[in-house]
Amino acid sequence: MQRVVILGGGVGGTLVANLLVRKLRRQIDRHEATVTLVDEKGQHVYQPGFMYIAMGGEKAENLSRPERSLLDDRVILDVARAVKIDEANSRVDLEDGSHLEYDQLVIATGSRIVPEEIEHFDTEAHHFYSPAAALRLREALDAFTGGRVVIGIAGMPYKCPPAPLEVAFLIESELRERGLRDKSEIHYCSPIGRAFTIESVSEMATPILEEKGIELHTFFNVETIDPARKVVESLEGEEMPYDLLILVPPHRGAKVVIDSGLSPASGWLPTDHHTLQVGGRANVYALGDATDLPLSKAGSTAHFEAPIVAERITAAVQGREPEGKHASYTGKVMCFFEVGDGKGTLLQFDYNTPPTPPKPNRFWHLGKIVFNKTYWHTVPKGRV
Numbered sequence: 330m331q332r333v334v335i336l337g338g339g340v341g342g343t344l345v346a347n348l349l350v351r352k353l354r355r356q357i358d359r360h361e362a363t364v365t366l367v368d369e370k371g372q373h374v375y376q377p378g379f380m381y382i383a384m385g386g387e388k389a390e391n392l393s394r395p396e397r398s399l400l401d402d403r404v405i406l407d408v409a410r411a412v413k414i415d416e417a418n419s420r421v422d423l424e425d426g427s428h429l430e431y432d433q434l435v436i437a438t439g440s441r442i443v444p445e446e447i448e449h450f451d452t453e454a455h456h457f458y459s460p461a462a463a464l465r466l467r468e469a470l471d472a473f474t475g476g477r478v479v480i481g482i483a484g485m486p487y488k489c490p491p492a493p494l495e496v497a498f499l500i501e502s503e504l505r506e507r508g509l510r511d512k513s514e515i516h517y518c519s520p521i522g523r524a525f526t527i528e529s530v531s532e533m534a535t536p537i538l539e540e541k542g543i544e545l546h547t548f549f550n551v552e553t554i555d556p557a558r559k560v561v562e563s564l565e566g567e568e569m570p571y572d573l574l575i576l577v578p579p580h581r582g583a584k585v586v587i588d589s590g591l592s593p594a595s596g597w598l599p600t601d602h603h604t605l606q607v608g609g610r611a612n613v614y615a616l617g618d619a620t621d622l623p624l625s626k627a628g629s630t631a632h633f634e635a636p637i638v639a640e641r642i643t644a645a646v647q648g649r650e651p652e653g654k655h656a657s658y659t660g661k662v663m664c665f666f667e668v669g670d671g672k673g674t675l676l677q678f679d680y681n682t683p684p685t686p687p688k689p690n691r692f693w694h695l696g697k698i699v700f701n702k703t704y705w706h707t708v709p710k711g712r713v
């Protein structure tokens with residue numbers, strides 16, 4: 330019997346589980362293999378929708394569905410929190426005291442936000458990385474009557490790299506529509522020397538920032554927030570006064586991988602760029618936000634990694650070499666990018682090919698909206 334255990338029922342874990350039971354159908358029917366997915370909540374959450382709670386009238390209840398409803402019947406679902414990966418005994422310890430033994434392990438535990446690592450973040454800064462925070466930001470925007478909006482990034486890496494730029498563009502459009510633009514300044518603080526990590530995307534976004542009068546500040550790595558003076562200070566020594574502060578919170582990998590000694594304190598798993606194996610282990614894989622790969626932490630990354638994990642595990646179970654176009658990961662990522670005023674663009678790239686985003690237009694904005702609406706029927710079920 331070959332036991333595959335997948336930790337995490339987000340984009341990556343759900344898709345790997347569904348692909349695997351299709352590929353291992355014969356072995357599962359003959360009771361030669363099992364595929365078990367462990368998720369602490371038993372709910373699958375569509376996180377890209379959080380931005381639209383803040384910016385587009387989306388509701389939290391539309392962004393979550395029972396994990397079971399997205400899984401093939403052959404996948405065993407265990408709603409439980411994994412607390413330790415015990416490599417010596419090839420087992421995962423669960424919070425309720427039980428454990429699961431594995432022959433192949435997939436770690437898809439995503440990332441977590443740690444705003445508490447920056448003093449006064451919780452009371453001073455807004456963000457949109459949880460439904461509750463996004464709703465609070467919406468309320469702050471509704472109450473905003475003009476002033477200095479400061480948008481920044483309080484730690485790299487973070488989920489969905491375009492998101493803070495998108496929010497800057499969307500807020501600028503909104504303030505203009507509400508007749509508040511003349512009474513407002515918008516400042517975008519980037520931790521690096523340009524607007525976006527990837528040069529070609531930066532070249533696309535910088536003129537849009539200029540055109541919209543959003544002031545770009547580079548090398549601004551958030552260090553402290555001074556609530557008395559309403560100023561955010563950077564590691565580089567710059568001070569940025571704000572009336573409305575929006576910061577991407579710092580991110581870390583899952584506690585279970587740190588506690589199990591599989592990753593450094595950041596929680597990002599050392600992952601092979603092509604095989605997605607963790608730290609040279611033959612039977613442990615990672616995908617999605619959990620990895621340390623030099624790629625966007627994005628659902629799309631997990632989406633394109635999942636077929637590789639599924640093919641490699643199937644090959645191991647069937648005693649053959651991985652084969653076909655999913656034998657090895659190329660670093661493929663594809664993300665929609667909103668630029669405000671009902672326009673968007675598309676970022677498509679891999680390890681060797683940087684993105685060449687098309688001129689922003691209505692098509693790619695609508696593409697993102699349609700993708701958000703159809704997600705439940707497509708990505709987790711392996712239909713695209």
Ligand SMILES: Cc1cc2nc3c(=O)[nH]c(=O)nc-3n(C[C@H](O)[C@H](O)[C@H](O)COP(=O)(O)OP(=O)(O)OC[C@H]3O[C@@H](n4cnc5c(N)ncnc54)[C@H](O)[C@@H]3O)c2cc1C
Pocket residue numbers: 336337338339340341342367368369370372373374375376377378379380409410411412437438439440457458459488489492583585616617618619626627628629630631663664665
């Ligand atoms: C505001 C926002 C906007 C975004 N926009 C986009 C976008 O436009 N495009 C895009 O591609 N991506 C976007 N993303 C990023 C995307 O949502 C994530 O990159 C993606 O969800 C990562 O998938 P994952 O499977 O690695 O992790 P997740 O989807 O986060 O799933 C991890 C799962 O693991 C479970 N888990 C964690 N620890 C344990 C444990 N110890 N035991 C059991 N279960 C555990 C969690 O409950 C969760 O279900 C956005 C994210 C945010 C927050």
